[in-house]
Amino acid sequence: MSTAIAEGAPATPIAEVPSFTVTLIIRRFDPDVDTEPHWQDFDVEMHGTDRVLDALHKIKWEIDGSLSFRRSCAHGVCGSDAMRINGRNRLACKTLLKDLDITKPIYVEAIKGLPLEKDLIVDMDPFFESFKAVQPFLMASSKPEKERLQSVVQRERFDDTTKCILCAACTSSCPVFWTDGQYFGHAAIVNAHRFIFDSRDEGAQVRLDILNDKEGVWRCRTTFNCTDACPRGIEVTKAIAEVKQAILKGSPERVSIAL
Amino acid sequence: MTTETIPAPRSSYAPPKKRRVNWEKWGWLYMRISGLFLVVLIFGHLFVNLASGAGVREIDFAFIAGKYATPFWIVWDTLLLWFALIHGANGMRTIVNDYAHRVVLRRVLLTAILVSTVVLLVLGTLVIYTFDPCPANAAAGTLPTFCPVK
Structure with a gap:
């Protein structure tokens, strides 16, 4: 056994991380269908330990698979997932939901000034x-x-x-x-x-x-x-x-x- | 092991096109230097015109005539005119460069700024240096009271 936890130690009950519903309003654009980008909102059940990137994952994996965004390492090193979150440029993987005002919807859109390709992806x-x-x-x-x-x-x-x-x-x-x-x-x-x-x-x-x-x-x-x-x-x-x-x-x- | 085995890059560096004068650099520097002068010139101007003496009520034709009777205020107002107008025009040029995308529109706006600045500079300088409150061949009764009666 190479576990770091001493065997026989009393199992301390870990409090469940509280969950809450957040609304994300995402600026969508599909070049095959849309002529102009439009806003679409999603309600997702998230935890206080989650980041904006986790919310995007949840939407992509469970609600709408067509949502497109870039991410690679997901830990703030590769620099793929820069986006405008509530009007400020942030990495989705470094922005915790609990640091945002979750009583209001969270606006997510692609970074500005570069040609928009699809949803949150721009031409770099x-x-x-x-x-x-x-x-x-x-x-x-x-x-x-x-x-x-x-x-x-x-x-x-x-x-x-x-x-x-x-x-x-x-x-x-x-x-x-x-x-x-x-x-x-x-x-x-x-x-x-x-x-x-x-x-x-x-x-x-x-x-x-x-x-x-x-x-x-x-x-x-x-x-x-x-x-x-x-x-x-x-x-x-x-x-x-x-x-x-x-x-x-x-x-x-x-x-x-x-x- | 040495680094001598590394081959040269495929493409060599092409220097950017050299312009005779780098207007952006001098423009940037001008804004900062003229800004320093303008702080003194504008607040001095405002204080003397609005606060000192009887305040704003003392501004009339005689007050201006009195100011332009001294070389000090002629130089002060000349500096204020040139520094402020060029500072403002350069700021407007910057905004046009930032926000006017269409080539024709940009050229029209930049030309308008240049023309209006030059016209105002010439007119203003002309007024400061040719100002005479009591012209010799003026019609009777049109001269202000402080002029010497001939």
Whole structure:
């Protein structure tokens, strides 16, 4: 027996998790049938430990199998299930029902600003195109025998922006992106920041040139929607501001670190 | 083992098209710098016109004529006019860029903003520097009372 529970221990009665009925109003769109998206409501019996993703699963598996949404790991790592929940961009797998006001219906819709494909699924191609455009890979000319060394402080400098999981919650929360699809978007800038401020990387100037564009960082109006939306808690608006500073001062080394 | 065996990426980097002047960057910087000046200029303007002395009741033709008799207020109002108008016009340009999708509509709106800004700047500057409360060849009886009687 490899169980961690000591045998013979008194079985403590586990209180039943209280259940309740929640109403989800989901913005549905089937490109084969509909010309316009429409709202459809579902009542599901859920528990306080459940997340919005569990409610979507319950609807898909027990009520309406045609409901379409993306999810892969279901634990906040893969970044597949970003959606607008009660008007805010959230990961369905990280949003607990008990944290929402369940006396009212929960509105769920696809993230905005990207072409809607079906129900909660959007076309992510434009998002990944702008991600690719900032060249999110290490550019280094040195060929060391072992690893490229870096101090703790140097690593700390860009630690925040390494957390990005490319869920598009930040980019699709931005009013500028909603109306201007040409805008590079936050995830691209965050991932550029991750390399611009990396001491091992030598391509900072190339990326700053790309972002110093009409559709680059100057489109940012600092509305902070992106910082609120990020499921990883990345300070997106701050990262964009640091890239702006790096462009103005000509080099990332000259940007003072605001703590 | 070294990293020398890694082949070069398939496609090399093509630098973005270079424009002569990066208007977005300078526009962004202008908004912040002119904003700082405008805080002082606008609140100074409001205080002198509305709060100091007899307050809002003292504003009349003579009050304006008095202000424009001193070079200090001529310079102050010139700075206020240019900073505020260009600041506002650049803000409107940004909004048009954000929300006007159709190319023709965008071009029409941007042109309208540019034309109205230039016209207002020229008119305003002309008024500030050619203002004369007592023109020499004015008809009798149309001059304000503070003008010297010829």
